[in-house]
Amino acid sequence: MEVAVERPTPVKEEKRADAKPEMTAMGSPLPIVFESFPSTQSDASIKQEQRTLEAAKAEMGEVREENERLKTTLSRIVSQYQSLHTHFLDVVKVHEQAAKAKLPAAPAPSLPTGADDADDLVSLSLGTRSNGARRKGHERSSSSSGTAETAADEGQLSLGLGIARRSGLSADDDKASGASAAPVLNLSSDSSSAGDTAKPPAKDADACPPGTARKSPSAGEGADDEVQQQAKKARVSVRVKCNTPTMPDGCQWRKYGQKISKGNPCPRAYYRCTVAPHCPVRKQVQRCAEDTSILITTYEGQHNHQLPPAATAMASTTSAAAAMLTSGSTSSTSASLAHGHHLPLAAAGLLGPTTMVSTAAACPTITLDLTTPAAPHSLMHPSSYAAAAAAGYESKAVPATWSSGYLAYGAATPSYYGKSSPALGHLFGGGLGGSSRPEQLYGAQTYLQRTSSLGAGHGAVAPAVTDTIAKAITSDPSFQTALVAAITSVMGRGGGAATQDQK
DNA sequence: CGGCTTTGACCGGCGC
């Protein structure tokens, strides 16, 4: 107080100028002095400005630092990708060969664990549309035994991003996909992506050429079946521990319905993407009956518009998942996916328990469990969790996977959750990718970049989270695998080709 | 006032 009194206004002005550099480093206690300073209104306003300015400076400084940090992280990710890519290629080859060898016999190597683990799953499920109603009967019988054929067919996923399986990967299902353009992962059967013609998804026969292609010859006259299959769009369901009503994914959604489905007291909400007028993408949100803290979000369809930056990550994620599934299916041709609910062989090995494929019922899906601890072979860095914990984002022992990081972040910054706040959407960018530029596969990068910007406005929160997530991402084997797979897929067929999955 | 949510009704698919 006294000190303040001694300070005439002019001095304060000088102080302001000097304060800038000081504040750059970090919010200084300087304002405190002024706060207690009993002054006239003019002084108060000046102080106010001063503080605002200082705060802004401080934020700028933080942002710069964060930017540097992000650059470092990015370079780390890139380098890791390089090595992983190399490794992945090797793995793929190995699995491919193994799959081929097993293909004849193809007794489905049951992946009991996968299904059993389903409970805990945060599932990122990609619907395989392969077995249409038509095949259903056929598959049903064969499924039990798990024919390689079935698996192969089912493996044909479609992902909005248009990630295509690597030619090498598709080797097994060549019969299904044939030489035709590399099967494109197309999450939605809608052709909307290309056309925007917002016709009922179920009807777009042309929507998913890939699906058609994959239609194995066995299907016989598959016209109808194909249509049906398309009706059953591929889906990506993400199971995440989340306290918020819905998972922020970077897209804007409009709720159009709610139902209480059988077997789950928790109502299922239906949302439609409202980013674009006729975007066919929809999502279902439902809480897990066993654990209401787990939010199950199922995305369906393909965006027919440019995705907001925040949403691209989801596209990346799903595409990566699709790629994983693809590779898994390929190598798992022998494995029975029918009714099986697991992503066998390669996929299982690559993804661990966090992923599972469900082909049962109308919408076979792949499930990535983001709630479960990282796979045993996880490369997770203890630091990732530590960072999260240190940042105060995570109070409980949630695995420090990138997903958990996301969760933690969400919990800590509920304000980011709004439909208008894409923040976390970078990880779950909303729906299946509408755009498929290769660079978008770097969802993490996008996310990080965005996060950094957020950091400017939210003090230390975002930076810490960014760091946490960056670490988590770089350390999470599942994500790495997914990322590598996705990128590989795109690169494999040429980035351009992947741009438009179908059509 | 426009957009979103709520909620009951309706429709189509699937199983019995």
Add this chain to the structure above:
DNA sequence: GCGCCGGTCAAAGCCG
């Protein structure tokens, strides 16, 4: 053929 169930529609109400 009938009933169940999931998904969607659309009117009414709510909110900013």
